Amino acid sequence: MNIRAIQQICYGLYIISSRKGEKFNGQIANTVFQITSEPPTVAVSINKQNLTHEFIQESRVFSISILGKEAPMPFIGNFGFKSGRELDKFKEMNFKVGITGAPIVLDNAVGYLECEVISVTDVGTHTIFIGQVKESEMLSDAEPMSYAYYREIKGGKSPKTAPTYIAPEKEQEKTVAPEKTKAAGAAKYSCIVCGYVYDPDAGDPDSGIAPGTPFEDLPDTWVCPTCSAPKSEFEKI
Ligand code: FE
Numbered sequence: 001m002n003i004r005a006i007q008q009i010c011y012g013l014y015i016i017s018s019r020k021g022e023k024f025n026g027q028i029a030n031t032v033f034q035i036t037s038e039p040p041t042v043a044v045s046i047n048k049q050n051l052t053h054e055f056i057q058e059s060r061v062f063s064i065s066i067l068g069k070e071a072p073m074p075f076i077g078n079f080g081f082k083s084g085r086e087l088d089k090f091k092e093m094n095f096k097v098g099i100t101g102a103p104i105v106l107d108n109a110v111g112y113l114e115c116e117v118i119s120v121t122d123v124g125t126h127t128i129f130i131g132q133v134k135e136s137e138m139l140s141d142a143e144p145m146s147y148a149y150y151r152e153i154k155g156g157k158s159p160k161t162a163p164t165y166i167a168p169e170k171e172q173e174k175t176v177a178p179e180k181t182k183a184a185g186a187a188k189y190s191c192i193v194c195g196y197v198y199d200p201d202a203g204d205p206d207s208g209i210a211p212g213t214p215f216e217d218l219p220d221t222w223v224c225p226t227c228s229a230p231k232s233e234f235e236k237i
Contacts, residue, residue: 028080
């Protein structure tokens, strides 16, 4: 089996949000797709370990915020690499509560859908929630983020609970493919917490780090843009 073939499937990047009583939670997902148009129905795959899974099972509602291409990595990291069991992800977010009662993240979203669960399928580590769309709205004309753009241009990784997660040893088999040659010789560094790769050629513009900045020259206050781990949690690739 060639895992690279599976990786050719195209996705977007979304925040799936739900509620349990008065508590809100949301998480990044790439596995969202429309199933029917009459009535509009979508499916999303959520890891059973995630708090959002528990919330959707309880409330039977969820929202999908479709992220734009310009969504910054710290914003994605807040929803993708942190658990709502440890922090309130909505604390400093611009969001609203929709007609289904589900919270809807508005920051960096080009549009959103609100859904009521009509069917649930157990697929081992994950559950597929099928939802009928009860409301949908556009928020901007910006281009939606594709999962390929998130991974290749923004340097994003999948957390271990993502359906598309690949263990690092398998990932290496895949990257035997020719690498783009870089003019500057500065080394890339990888976050051992979340797998984010700091590429000196790209810098970290979201955190004010200009392209061409070697890892060694990053200020000590710099943290991983995805999971907020300090510089000491990085290793040379
Ligand atoms: Fe990280």
